[in-house]
Each structure stands twice: as C-alpha cells, then as structure tokens.
Amino acid sequence: MTAPSAPAVPAGREPDGRPRVEVRDLVVEFGQVRAVDSLDLEAGAGQVLALVGGNGAGKSTTLRVLAGVVPPRTGRARVAGVDVAADPLAAKHLTGYCPDVAGLVPGATPWEHLVLAARLRRLDGSMPSWRERGEQLLARFELADVAHRVTAGFSHGMSRRLSVVLAAFHRPPVLLLDEPFDGVDPLGVDATVEIMRDLRDTGSTVLVSTHLLDLAVAVADDAVVLRGGRVVGRCPAEDLRGAAGLRRYREMLTG
Numbered sequence: 001m002t003a004p005s006a007p008a009v010p011a012g013r014e015p016d017g018r019p020r021v022e023v024r025d026l027v028v029e030f031g032q033v034r035a036v037d038s039l040d041l042e043a044g045a046g047q048v049l050a051l052v053g054g055n056g057a058g059k060s061t062t063l064r065v066l067a068g069v070v071p072p073r074t075g076r077a078r079v080a081g082v083d084v085a086a087d088p089l090a091a092k093h094l095t096g097y098c099p100d101v102a103g104l105v106p107g108a109t110p111w112e113h114l115v116l117a118a119r120l121r122r123l124d125g126s127m128p129s130w131r132e133r134g135e136q137l138l139a140r141f142e143l144a145d146v147a148h149r150v151t152a153g154f155s156h157g158m159s160r161r162l163s164v165v166l167a168a169f170h171r172p173p174v175l176l177l178d179e180p181f182d183g184v185d186p187l188g189v190d191a192t193v194e195i196m197r198d199l200r201d202t203g204s205t206v207l208v209s210t211h212l213l214d215l216a217v218a219v220a221d222d223a224v225v226l227r228g229g230r231v232v233g234r235c236p237a238e239d240l241r242g243a244a245g246l247r248r249y250r251e252m253l254t255g
Contacts, residue, residue, distance in 0.1 A: 026075035050220035
C-alpha cells in the first residue's frame with residue numbers, strides 16, 4: 001500500500017471570501033443525546049481535512065449535516081456558499097457523500113447505481129463522458145468484473161469501495177467520506193487515497209472521517225480532533241505522525 005504524506009495546500013476561498021465548507025456553532029441532538037455540541041470548523045478549496053476521534057465523537061453526524069441528511073438543531077453549516085439547512089437539495093447537488101453504512105440498493109448492480117446517479121444529477125448534458133468516467137472508476141476500484149452483478153452479495157469492503165465511487169463520480173466541489181477505509185483491502189485504500197488527491201488537486205474540498213490515524217496523516221492536509229461532539233484540537237495532519245504525533249493526539253483526547 002502506498003500512501004505518502006500529502007503536500008500542504010493553502011485553503012482556497014469562495015468568491016464571497018468564505019471557506020468552501022463552513023460550520024459555525026453547530027448543535028445536533030438525537031432525543032436526549034447531544035451528538036454535536038457547538039462545533040466550529042472550516043475547510044477551503046483544494047484541501048483535505050480529516051475528522052478524527054473515537055466512537056461517538058460526532059464525526060459521522062457532522063458529515064451527515066453537511067450532506068443535507070440530518071438537520072441541525074441550531075447553528076449553521078454551509079457548503080460552497082449554500083446554507084445546508086435552508087436549501088438541503090442544493091447542498092446535495094454540491095456534495096458527494098459516502099455514508100458510514102453503504103446505502104446501496106441490494107437488487108441493483110454497480111453500473112445501474114452509476115446510471116441512476118447520472119440521471120439524478122443530470123450528467124447527460126453537463127458531463128457527456130460520464131460513462132467513461134464510470135468505467136474508469138470501476139476499474140480503478142477493481143469493481144469492473146462485478147459491474148453487472150447485484151450488490152446484495154457484495155462483501156463489506158466491496159460495498160465501501162462502490163460507495164466511494166458513487167460519491168466521487170460527478171467530481172463534486174465538496175467530497176464527504178465517512179470511514180471510507182473501514183474493512184477495505186490495501187488496493188481499495190490506495191484507490192480511495194488517489195481519488196481524494198485527484199479531486200483535491202482539481203480544487204475540490206475533501207472531508208474524511210476515520211479512526212485510522214495513520215491514514216488520516218497520510219492523506220490529509222489538516223486534522224480536526226473531535227471528542228464528545230466538540231473540537232478539542234486542530235493541527236497540520238503531519239503533526240500527528242509517528243509516536244510523538246500519537247502522544248499529541250491522545251493528549252487532545254484526554255486533556
């Protein structure tokens with residue numbers, strides 16, 4: 001597996017001066033549980049931001065809010081200038097989202113998933129080469145041989161790889177990947193890292209949540225450490241490398 005450290009990329013701004021992704025004082029509650037508690041974060045164009053932390057830290061919930069799947073109780077979340085709560089449909093068009101569970105249609109094939117995604121996103125006119133793009137992604141993620149097999153029999157790793165393909169398919173300005181490396185073999189990890197870098201290098205913003213600190217360090221420009229739905233630290237991802245970085249990470253979580 002090859003995953004060298006990603007070079008630092010200055011955070012780009014939108015025409016109005018705002019960051020590409022902006023979260024301010026975000027609160028999300030599920031019944032009596034506060035999953036996200038007054039959270040602030042931002043990420044610019046051409047940047048990979050890793051969300052790291054233990055189970056229940058609020059990583060997945062934050063990405064769900066940005067994807068327009070879960071509404072916040074209070075606070076604001078914006079992607080590419082769109083307020084997610086005010087216009088969740090527009091936000092969904094601007095993002096590509098790989099959830100922490102596959103979210104696939106069991107009776108559909110990978111190719112049928114891509115055809116549906118192209119139709120929903122109206123790619124026939126705006127992206128004439130979507131078929132070629134789909135074929136290339138399936139090959140890159142070693143899914144070409146099962147492109148016409150229903151996903152009901154897919155392993156967890158295969159489902160994760162297809163979820164990443166579907167999220168990145170339309171080259172979104174904001175890519176949201178929730179635990180994309182979970183249960184994925186080294187070749188799948190490499191393909192995911194490559195697609196993240198491809199999109200970053202063409203100006204997209206990538207947010208990735210992972211509990212695998214070494215992969216976060218390898219692929220991200222910056223890392224945000226979450227605990228109990230709050231940000232407890234932010235630093236260049238490189239600062240979390242090695243034994244010294246692991247100590248710093250643990251200090252953020254326990255301090």
